[in-house]
Amino acid sequence: MRSTIRFRRGAAVSLALACAWLAVPAWADVGQIKVAKGRVTVERKGQELAAQVGMPLEAADVVRTGADGSVGITMRDNSLLSAGPNSIVSLDSFEFDPTTSDGRFDARLQRGTLAVSSGRIAKKSPQAMTVRTPAAVLGVRGTEFVVSVDD
Amino acid sequence: MAVALCALVVAGCAGPKESVVLLPSASAPDAAVVVTQGSKQVVLAEPYAAARASRDGPEPFRTNAAEVQARYGSALAAQPLRPAQFTLYFVEGKDEFTEESKKIVDSVFAEIARRPVADVMVIGHTDTVGSDAANDALSRQRAEVVRNAFVARGLAVDKVVTAGRGRRELAVPTADGVAEPRNRRVEILVR
Numbered sequence: 274m275r276s277t278i279r280f281r282r283g284a285a286v287s288l289a290l291a292c293a294w295l296a297v298p299a300w301a302d303v304g305q306i307k308v309a310k311g312r313v314t315v316e317r318k319g320q321e322l323a324a325q326v327g328m329p330l331e332a333a334d335v336v337r338t339g340a341d342g343s344v345g346i347t348m349r350d351n352s353l354l355s356a357g358p359n360s361i362v363s364l365d366s367f368e369f370d371p372t373t374s375d376g377r378f379d380a381r382l383q384r385g386t387l388a389v390s391s392g393r394i395a396k397k398s399p400q401a402m403t404v405r406t407p408a409a410v411l412g413v414r415g416t417e418f419v420v421s422v423d424d
Numbered sequence: 425m426a427v428a429l430c431a432l433v434v435a436g437c438a439g440p441k442e443s444v445v446l447l448p449s450a451s452a453p454d455a456a457v458v459v460t461q462g463s464k465q466v467v468l469a470e471p472y473a474a475a476r477a478s479r480d481g482p483e484p485f486r487t488n489a490a491e492v493q494a495r496y497g498s499a500l501a502a503q504p505l506r507p508a509q510f511t512l513y514f515v516e517g518k519d520e521f522t523e524e525s526k527k528i529v530d531s532v533f534a535e536i537a538r539r540p541v542a543d544v545m546v547i548g549h550t551d552t553v554g555s556d557a558a559n560d561a562l563s564r565q566r567a568e569v570v571r572n573a574f575v576a577r578g579l580a581v582d583k584v585v586t587a588g589r590g591r592r593e594l595a596v597p598t599a600d601g602v603a604e605p606r607n608r609r610v611e612i613l614v615r
Contacts, residue, residue, distance in 0.1 A: 305615075307504035307541060327541035343502035347615050351507045357498035371545075372589065388499040390449070390506075406442045408477040409461040416446065416455035418468070419496040423441040 302329035303367035304348035308355065312339030335363045338385065350376060352392035352402070360385025365405075369394060381405040382422050390417045442477040445487055445496075446470065507615045508535045511595075512570060514608040517553070519562065519569045521610070529573060535614045536579065543615050544579065546570045548588040551607040552600050556590055564588030570610045 306313070306328045313324040316335040322328075324336065330346060338344055338360045345355040350369045356362050361383040369376035374397035380389075382404060395402040395413045402413040406422050446457050448471035456469040464481025468474065472492070475482040493500070510532050512525040536542040548567035550559040567586035575581050596606045 305543060308502045310502065343498045345502040345504040347504045347507065353504050355499050355502040357496065386496050386499040388496060388503055408442050409459055409482060411444055412458035412460065414454065414456040414458065416457060417449040418444055418446050418457050419492060419499060420444040421442065421495060
């Protein structure tokens with residue numbers, strides 16, 4: 274019985290090797306813009322890019338919305354960030370191991386309004402996710418909240 | 425009077441006004457936000473518990489759904505759809521999914537259709553029968569089969585990321601060599 278199974282799995286291996294293995298490397302991305310309304314830009318390495326739905330985001334990106342703007346972002350660990358008008362949100366650091374859920378996520382609201390629904394990183398470790406504002410540090414213990422910073 | 429007004433204005437202009445509100449959510453019962461300002465800390469653990477930054481550290485207050493909607497309506501309206509998870513089960517030792525699981529493929533497509541830009545993660549798993557190498561290959565192959573099924577139905581190939589985890593992440597822990605149907609699966613995450 275055991276050898277029969279081995280044989281079958283052996284066949285599976287050869288078949289897998291015969292098939293072209295097309296891995297899609299998406300691991301440089303930390304998240305993706307899923308919702309964008311009005312003016313939304315992304316500052317990356319000193320350049321300002323016009324943001325659109327589907328745009329991948331990288332660590333250290335700074336997302337800005339205009340007076341008519343709002344933006345929704347899904348991170349790789351399933352965290353959701355969404356900002357209202359006149360907002361500046363920085364994705365300061367993001368590391369995530371999809372197998373173990375270990376990682377680190379630090380975001381920052383410099384101005385405006387932000388809604389946060391935490392994902393797998395905060396669920397795995399209550400110390401691993403923070404949202405900073407100019408005055409405070411918010412430790413995220415697996416939850417949903419809103420935060421605002423007025424000029 | 426003039427001095428008092430001046431002091432008030434200075435206090436008001438000491439920095440940006442900041443506040444944070446915990447929302448009612450279906451997540452963990454120990455969910456909370458810990459607000460730290462300098463050496464002072466406030467823990468928000470109840471729905472609509474809130475804190476604002478002040479010169480003396482975070483100042484707790486309570487708010488409500490209407491106030492949150494008025495202040496944060498645009499931000500909340502921009503929240504992306506929550507990621508949706510599905511599981512397809514497989515015939516023992518094969519890359520063929522079970523009859524019942526075929527119906528789930530339709531649900532996955534309905535979920536993809538709801539989203540303007542869906543990305544899909546497909547992760548294959550096996551039970552504990554067979555060697556690690558064979559199970560790694562089989563788990564990847566199961567994920568590939570699912571991706572190919574999606575692509576055949578019109579999903580762009582670059583929207584699907586596949587991975588195989590072999591028998592490393594059992595849904596149901598078993599001893600070695602156990603043919604457990606609930607472990608022979610592909611997990612699909614639609615975001």
